[in-house]
Amino acid sequence: MMTEQDDITWLIKEVHISLEQYGRSAMKVQDITFAEAHVLLYLLERRTSNSCASDIHGEFGVSKATISGILKSLRKKGYLEMIALPEDERKKQIILDEKAYRAEEWIRNSLEQRRKVICRGIPEGEINAAAGCLKKMLLNLKQNETGRNQIC
Numbered sequence: 001m002m003t004e005q006d007d008i009t010w011l012i013k014e015v016h017i018s019l020e021q022y023g024r025s026a027m028k029v030q031d032i033t034f035a036e037a038h039v040l041l042y043l044l045e046r047r048t049s050n051s052c053a054s055d056i057h058g059e060f061g062v063s064k065a066t067i068s069g070i071l072k073s074l075r076k077k078g079y080l081e082m083i084a085l086p087e088d089e090r091k092k093q094i095i096l097d098e099k100a101y102r103a104e105e106w107i108r109n110s111l112e113q114r115r116k117v118i119c120r121g122i123p124e125g126e127i128n129a130a131a132g133c134l135k136k137m138l139l140n141l142k143q144n145e146t147g148r149n150q151i152c
Contacts (some may be wrong), residue, residue, distance in 0.1 A: 037107045
């Protein structure tokens with residue numbers, strides 16, 4: 001028999017799977033994933049700054065390998081270029097290509113549509129409360145990964 005604690009983890013997993021499926025079909029037009037769309041939007045919003053992979057890693061809090069994979073995929077798809085910085089060849093400056101600028105409005109609209117679909121019929125207060133709970137859960141998991149606040 002499933003407890004309430006098990007039930008919430010299963011629901012989160014189901015939501016994640018549904019988001020992935022929705023994302024695959026919605027983003028097929030631009031040949032990008034939702035993760036790629038979020039990174040691209042982050043870069044588009046900071047188009048005047050010199051962004052590099054470590055900036056994105058710090059902002060999104062996912063592994064450097066994940067960010068590297070997303071950036072390589074976006075480069076192969078023609079959304080950006082990466083150029084080694086003269087002062088530190090380990091770092092690469094990310095330069096958006098014209099394709100990224102042309103896709104900006106479409107990406108914004110797609111992400112907003114996804115938010116509307118997910119939140120349809122849910123009052124703003126409940127959305128805010130759910131977001132707060134999810135952030136705390138994520139923090140709990142990250143702290144547990146680093147060995148802090150382990151549960152006995």
